[in-house]
Amino acid sequence: MNGMTRRTFLSSTPALGSVGALPLAGGCASTAGSTMPASGADAGPIAMSLSVNRTPHALSLDPRTTLLDALREHIGLTGTKKGCDQGQCGACTVHLDGRRVLSCLTLAASVGPREVTTIEGLAPAPDALHPMQQAFIDHDAFQCGYCTPGQIMSAVACVSEGHARSAAEIREYMSGNICRCAAYPNIVAAIEQGRAGMPGT
Ligand code: FES
Numbered sequence: 689m690n691g692m693t694r695r696t697f698l699s700s701t702p703a704l705g706s707v708g709a710l711p712l713a714g715g716c717a718s719t720a721g722s723t724m725p726a727s728g729a730d731a732g733p734i735a736m737s738l739s740v741n742r743t744p745h746a747l748s749l750d751p752r753t754t755l756l757d758a759l760r761e762h763i764g765l766t767g768t769k770k771g772c773d774q775g776q777c778g779a780c781t782v783h784l785d786g787r788r789v790l791s792c793l794t795l796a797a798s799v800g801p802r803e804v805t806t807i808e809g810l811a812p813a814p815d816a817l818h819p820m821q822q823a824f825i826d827h828d829a830f831q832c833g834y835c836t837p838g839q840i841m842s843a844v845a846c847v848s849e850g851h852a853r854s855a856a857e858i859r860e861y862m863s864g865n866i867c868r869c870a871a872y873p874n875i876v877a878a879i880e881q882g883r884a885g886m887p888g889t
């Protein structure tokens with residue numbers, strides 16, 4: 689259009705330049721949905737309490753902070769891994785009241801009183817391993833290990849859900865956990881052993 693680029697058009701029209709930023713702000717509010725107030729981007733930190741591995745943490749966080757970043761950057765629990773940060777790899781899987789969730793898609797502010805369990809808190813005692821952790825070691829169910837915390841958290845939940853009754857079912861219900869090293873056969877074998885070690889499942 690008359691040789692004018694979008695950059696020169698916006699920079700030569702101050703009023704439109706500022707309007708041009710508005711859809712971005714509106715898009716953020718809309719993406720956040722009902723979990724964030726419309727003014728969330730400007731609201732500043734909010735106080736919240738998270739119970740993680742049976743330990744309470746009083747935090748003051750930007751309302752947009754994900755549970756994953758709260759765990760890693762603010763509480764110092766780096767066992768939960770950030771792979772894609774957009775819900776596609778499963779590396780960030782933790783438990784909320786025993787149910788598996790992707791912590792990169794969960795706002796810390798939305799957790800409320802629910803108990804967060806991470807890989808650091810899965811074992812029954814500090815000097816013990818959860819049967820699923822032991823099974824992953826026994827079956828050498830990892831190579832680089834980056835996906836392993838998420839795999840183990842997801843595997844425990846998979847067994848608890850009753851979705852680990854066969855190798856085929858395990859593959860189906862663990863399909864949200866990606867292993868870049870392709871240790872899948874060993875992971876399935878580990879989950880079958882871990883299942884046997886989980887009482888009541
Ligand atoms: S980091 Fe959450 S799904 Fe990949």
Ligand code: FES
Nearest residue numbers: 831833867868869
């Ligand atoms: S062990 Fe490397 S990504 Fe799974």
